[in-house]
Amino acid sequence: MADERLKHHSAMLRKVKEDRMLARTINIVWRRTCGITLRLRTPVLAALVTTLLWASVSYGVETKVLRDETFADFNQGESTGTEILSTGKLRIGPLPRRLMRSDDAIAWKVALDRYDANMFVATGHDGKVWRVEPNGKTELWADLEEVEVTAITVDLTGGVLVGASPGGRIYRVVEAGKPRLFFETKEQHVWDLIFDRNGVLYVATGPNGKIFRVRGEQNGELYYDSEATNVMGLGFDSEGNLLAATQGKAMVLRISKPNAAYVLYSATEDECRSLTVDNNGNIYVAVNSARLSSLFDRLGADKTAQSQTQNTSSASATTRPAGGEVREIVAGMTSALASLSGQSFVVQIQPSGFVMNFWNAVESPIHSILAAPDGNGVFVAAGKKGKIYRLFTDSNYSLVADVEEQSVLSFTSHNGRVFFTTANRAALYELSDASTSESLFASRPLNGNSTVAWGNLMINANVPEGTSFSVDTRTGNTADPFDATWSEWAEATRLDDQLFRPKKAVAQYLQYRLRLRTAKKSASPQIDSVQVFYVQRNAPPILRDIRVEKVGGESAPLPAATPTPAASPRTGEAPAQPSRQDSGDAAKSSAGAALWAMIAGRDSSAMGGAPSAARVGAEQNSARFNVTWDATDPNGDRLIYRIALKAEDETEWRWIEKELSANRITIGTENLADGLYRVQVEATDRLQNPDDQLATATLVSNVFVVDNSPPTIRVTSVKQVAPNKWELAASASDSLSMISAAAFNVDTAKEWRALSPTDGIFDDKTEEFRFVVEPDEQTKEHVVRLRVTDREGNTKVEKTILRPNGSR
Known part of the structure; x- marks a missing residue:
């Protein structure tokens, strides 16, 4: 009796081991096939999954999956307060808050009055300067004769200094609507204005690459001639030396005194677009192979010279360059801005002088760069979709802002607050330092390549206590999700911690939207990956072009x-x-x-x-024909062919091949009566579809002669x-x-x-x-x-x- 019990116990142990081994094997196969980890604990569940797995292998119209799990995947979507990490994760991030928006095409720069916190925005293509008060009130501060206000700063007494293009004039505005000529550079463009700690103004110009030092009204001088085309940006290093980024000859210069400069960095690319200095004295430089400054090169020098000859101290006495031609040129500047492309990257110049490639941009060009006031990374405005990135290292970065305007053009900071301006249209934003309590992320439209049945979404996420997320979906049959024919957003039904079922499930495209929430400022749900399952309708095979050709060259x-x-x-x-x-x-x-x-x-x-x-x-008659055809299956199924033959005076097709996997066959005609014949090809996907879902297609050849x-x-x-x-x-x-x-x-x-x-x-x-x-x-x-x-x-x-x- 004891022996019987021992044998029974041993058999049970073997069965348990076999079940565990089966479950482990299925887990491995399923994970490699579908990217899903299952936890199989019973033989019944193991058998069920085995059946499903073999079913998915056997049938051509099998469940497929689209994944978002990398930075490149998520970066194709649109985020509002959601930060996309370079590791391919989503979390709640800073929320851009729009402070003003005008009908102007471009907001070139913004400057802040450090005493009353008013902000001044320089715009184009109508030469306007706007004042934005802390309470949000906006008023027109100046309307210049020039079409572009490309540089702006505020002096110690609250006067607003603006640089105008074309013409290279600098105006000072103390009262609304009363700009006063402050200094004439006699250059074409003014790209940047900056005050040193002593209240001395430095002016970056083009297209002759000159920097001016201005000590007061009409009291200025040439400070340094870079021999570049344009000086695009200015700054100061930790020791108070002037820094300059140039275009044409792409360099970063350290200028310690008039006409004395040292090249900290030079590039083979076209321009060093912008620079910034962090709290540790590191200099960060945005480098582009395509230049923004060239957009102004056609603003005729002779027309600028004509406006410069009117040497008057009053802005009302100046004349705008020939309006029709100038406006025709600048009208295309916004679209030209969007077309800029090429290689872009950020370099770091350390206080020791060593230079390293800090980040290769995922989008081009880079428009502006700013060291975070709190020392937490470097903000970079790049690309043509209104995006701001935060850099820590070359492999550690994130997308922190995504606004609806086309491009982010410039940054500035004040008392730890970060502001930025945009193009197409002109707008001013503040990038909140603190994370919001709720954020959104909308994916790119996921394409099933035909009308499909969309299944569940599987979302792998880390959800700390006090945080949550939900999923909305919408579907449509056009590539543009903003098409009015798309369905409305509808919340997906939560099935468990990972699975969500969409409301409307049949369409070519599906878009999902994640809503991340937190009740704790220090915590956020983190989305690791999103998988969307779908199955295509079994479409019939497509047959084209049956070719019947006489075999030749083999007979004597x-x-x-x-x-x-x-x-x-x-x-x-x-x-x-x-x-x-x-x-x-x-x-x-x-x-x-x-x-x-x-x-x-x-x-x-x-x-x-x-x-x-x-x-x-x-040549003699070979009495053989080669028959070939073109066949495809929209679902990618393997096809099997049946071939039939019929003379023109016959009514019934006669099968000559029923299990053909290749798309060619050779037909011998020795035993056929002379006459006119046709070949029929039937393609079926029955090998990979059940009988109630298989599809076939038939095509008949043109007539050919058997003689x-x-x-x-x-x-x-x-x-x-x-x-x-x-x-x-x-x-x-x-x-x-x-x-x-x-x-x-x-x-x-x-x-x-x-x-x-x-x-x-x-x-x-x-x-x-x-x-x-x-x-x-x-x-x-x-x-x-x-x-x-x-x-x-x-x-x-x-x-x-x-x-x-x-x-x-």
Whole structure:
């Protein structure tokens, strides 16, 4: 009894081990196939999953999955207060807050009054400056004659200094609507304005790469000539030295005194666009291979010079450059801004002088860069979709803002607060330092490539206590999710901690939206990956272009024929014949031409330009056809083919192949009666679909000729015209194919001499021949053999016996 119990116990242990091994194996296979980890604990569940797994392998219309799990995946979506980490995670991040928006095309720069916290925004293409008060009130502060206000700063007494382009003037505005000319650079562009700790103003200009130092109204001088095209940005290092980023000759300069500079960094790219210095004295530089400053190069220097000649201290006395032409040029600046592309990256210049590549931009170009006031990374405005990135290292960065305007152009900071401006349209934002309590992320439209049934969403997430997330979905059949034909957002039904079921499930496209929430400022849900399952409707296979081609070149070639003259129907003289070397080369082409004439439904007698007798009909009939076709399956299923054959005078198709996996077959015609035939190809995806879901497609070929019978030959006339010379007339005909070649030989001659029809062209199923026979020797009897071939390669030989005095 004890032995029985021991055996039973051992059997149970083995069964448990087998179940565990099965569960572990299924987990591995399922994880590798679908990216899902299952926890199988019972034999029943293991068996169920095994069945499902084999079902997914067996059926062509199997469940597929689209994944968002990398930075590149999530970066194609749109976020509002959601931070996208370079590791491919989502979490609640800073929330951009729009402070103002105008009808202007571009907000070039923003400056803050450190005393009353008013903000001043420089815009284009109407030369306006706006004041934004802390309470949100906005008013027009200045409307300049120039079309672009490209630089702005505020002095220690609250005066607003603005740089205008084209013309290179600097205005000071203390009261609304009363700009006053402060300094003329006599350059075309003013790109940046900055005060040092002593209240001295430095001006970056172009297109001659000059920096001016201005100590007061109309009290300025050339400080440094960089010999670059444009000086794009200015700053100060930790020791108070002036820094300059240039374009044309892409450099970062440290300028310690007038006309004394040291190159900290130079690049082979086109421009160093912007620079910033962090709390540790590191300098960060945005480098582009495409330049923004070139957009102004066509603002005519002669028109700028014309406006500069009006040397007056009042802005009301200046004249705007020829408005029509200038506005035509600047009207395209916003679109040109969006078209800038090329390589962009950020370099770090350490206080020791060492330079390292800090970040390769995921979007180009880089417009502006700012060291975070709290020391937590570097903000970078890059690309053409209103995005701001925060950099920590080359591999550690995140997308922290995504606004609806096309590009973020500039940054500034004040008392730890970060502000930025945009283009298309002009707007001013504050980038909140603290994370919001709720954020949104909308994915890119996920494409099923056809109308599909969308299944559950599986979301892997880390959800700390006090945080949560939910999922909305919408569907449509256009690539643009903002199309009015898309469904409304609807919350997906939560099935468990990971699975969510969308409301409307049948469409080509699906978009999901994540809503992240937290009740704790220090915590956020983190989304690791999103998987969306879908299944395509089983679409039928697609068959195209059945080609039926005669097999040639495998049978023994017929003996070559030497050209011989045949009498012209007009002159009675033999026409010129093609050379012998052409005869074999044209055999296949002539036979193929006849076949395709029949398939195309053309009357063979109407074919023009047929080869002469010396160039056709040089091969025997192979009695085989190659049939090929093109086939695809929209679902990617493997296809099986059935092939049927039918003569034109028959009503039923007869299957000649039922299990063909290749898209070609060779058909022998030795046992077929002569006539016109068609091939039918049926494609099915039954190997990978159940019987109630399989689909088929059928296509029928054009008609082709099966002709295994040789032509008939009849000698119609024999006339002796000299003691050893005869003139013969003959005809050849075929019921299905055109005659393609003819030749004769006399007695034991090894050579065959080619014949041409009396009309000079092989273009009919019946041809007439006239030729002269003059044997080399005079004997009592001569044997003339006449050989005729049709375009299917069938050959017939008939003989005629010639005897002197007209006897036969």
